[in-house]
Amino acid sequence: xxxxxxxxxxxxxxxxxxxxxxxxxxxxxxxxxxxxxxxxxxxxxxxxxxxxxxxxxxxxxxxxxxxxxxxxxxxxxxxxxxxxxxxxxxxxxxxxxxxxxxxxxxxxxxxxxxxxxxxxxxxxxxxxxxxxxxxxxxxxxxxxxxxxxxxxxxxxxxxxxxxxxxxxxxxxxxxxxxxxxxxxxxxxxxxxxxxxxxxxxxxxxxxxxxxxxxxxxxxxxxxxxxxxxxxxxxxxxxxxxxxxxxxxxxxxxxxxxxxxxxxxxxxxxxx
Ligand SMILES: NC(=O)c1ccc[n+]([C@@H]2O[C@H](COP(=O)([O-])OP(=O)(O)OC[C@H]3O[C@@H](n4cnc5c(N)ncnc54)[C@H](O)[C@@H]3O)[C@@H](O)[C@H]2O)c1
Numbered sequence: 001x002x003x004x005x006x007x008x009x010x011x012x013x014x015x016x017x018x019x020x021x022x023x024x025x026x027x028x029x030x031x032x033x034x035x036x037x038x039x040x041x042x043x044x045x046x047x048x049x050x051x052x053x054x055x056x057x058x059x060x061x062x063x064x065x066x067x068x069x070x071x072x073x074x075x076x077x078x079x080x081x082x083x084x085x086x087x088x089x090x091x092x093x094x095x096x097x098x099x100x101x102x103x104x105x106x107x108x109x110x111x112x113x114x115x116x117x118x119x120x121x122x123x124x125x126x127x128x129x130x131x132x133x134x135x136x137x138x139x140x141x142x143x144x145x146x147x148x149x150x151x152x153x154x155x156x157x158x159x160x161x162x163x164x165x166x167x168x169x170x171x172x173x174x175x176x177x178x179x180x181x182x183x184x185x186x187x188x189x190x191x192x193x194x195x196x197x198x199x200x201x202x203x204x205x206x207x208x209x210x211x212x213x214x215x216x217x218x219x220x221x222x223x224x225x226x227x228x229x230x231x232x233x234x235x236x237x238x239x240x241x242x243x244x245x246x247x248x249x250x251x252x253x254x255x256x257x258x259x260x261x262x263x264x265x266x267x268x269x270x271x
Contacts, residue, residue: 001031004244008033011084012247013076015067015131016094018045020203021150021236023052025091028240029247030058034089037080039063039073039131067094067127073134081138089247090135090147092128096205097165109163117164124168125175132179136191140183144190146247149176151197151258153265161209173197173258180256192255194246199262200224201234227270230263 012029016022017038026036030053038046038053038060046062053060061083065072080087100116103109128149139145153159155173158166176195183191202210210221210233217225225231242261245251260266 001028002241002244004032004248004250006249007244007247010034010088010247011037011080011086012089012091013037013039013063013080013087013131013135014091014093015039015127016092017063018042018049019093019096021198021201021239022091022093023049024236024239025093025243026053026060027056027237028244029089030056030060032244034058034247035084036060037063037076037087039065039067039076040094041066067092067131068122070130070134073131077134077138086142087135087138088145090131090139090145091243092131092147092149094127094131095124095150096203097162098123101162101164102209103161103163105161112163120164121168121171124165125171128172129175132193136179136183139191140187142190143188145183145192147179147193148243148246149193149195149258151176151195153197153199153260153262155197155258156266176258177256184255189252189255192246192252194251194255195258196239196242196246197258197260197262197266198239199228199234199260199265201236201239203236224265227268228263228265229268232263234261234263 012034014022017040038049040046043064050060050062063076065076098120100113101120149172151172152169154166155169179193239261242259
């Protein structure tokens with residue numbers, strides 16, 4: 001495991017704490033001595049992650065809250081502060097596309113389910129804003145904190161079908177810059193905001209879009225691999241190095257950036 005000694009003893013809140021990518025990020029933080037507030041909607045799923053953290057010699061607490069529920073997040077913040085007295089890092093990993101908001105090949109933009117579209121935008125944009133408001137406030141009081149948003153390849157060049165997801169993730173890149181400027185101006189250089197833009201990683205949310213039931217690639221999955229110079233999907237643990245760098249003093253002059261971890265996808269013109 002990659003090591004980063006200045007993270008020992010820090011406290012991180014990870015939203016979407018029972019997710020696949022967040023699982024790898026949590027393992028990387030735990031291996032470096034970071035205590036974790038695991039935030040998500042289901043206690044049973046969070047408890048499984050907490051068991052793994054304990055087996056790996058780490059410390060965590062489960063925080064049951066929806067990322068869109070300010071008052072539940074405030075309760076979660078109180079719980080973290082009462083246990084550990086501080087919050088150093090917030091990772092906004094809750095998110096993902098939603099089936100109802102995806103335009104299928106035989107569907108039309110003009111028939112889109114507006115409620116589902118609003119839902120995907122709420123989760124993928126407001127779902128990072130609201131935790132940043134709640135947990136960022138306690139960071140601002142000491143002028144020290146590190147917020148990491150999770151963007152996507154579809155932010156800078158939107159992908160077909162996922163209209164709301166793409167727009168919301170584009171909003172995340174803009175929000176990352178806006179918050180970085182605001183926080184550095186008002187709370188000093190100890191308050192940093194950055195984002196990671198993962199390329200394509202096989203997870204539950206995209207499994208059916210990218211692979212057939214027998215595990216072979218769909219034509220969309222094949223297009224993605226063909227447009228990834230490294231010729232494969234990413235492994236979740238390949239996000240850890242970038243996360244640790246962004247959370248540590250190794251990147252202390254870096255704020256307002258979105259770092260792609262994508263096997264070269266965003267660099268490739270397709271030709
Ligand atoms: N998988 C990929 O290839 C990929 C690529 C780019 C970006 N991302 C982004 O990475 C992040 C993590 O994705 P993942 O692939 O690990 O997905 P995942 O579905 O495994 O994890 C997302 C987690 O968020 C939780 N969640 C959903 N709605 C929530 C809510 N309202 N409140 C609290 N928790 C909620 C889910 O229960 C789940 O545990 C997401 O923001 C996703 O958009 C993923």
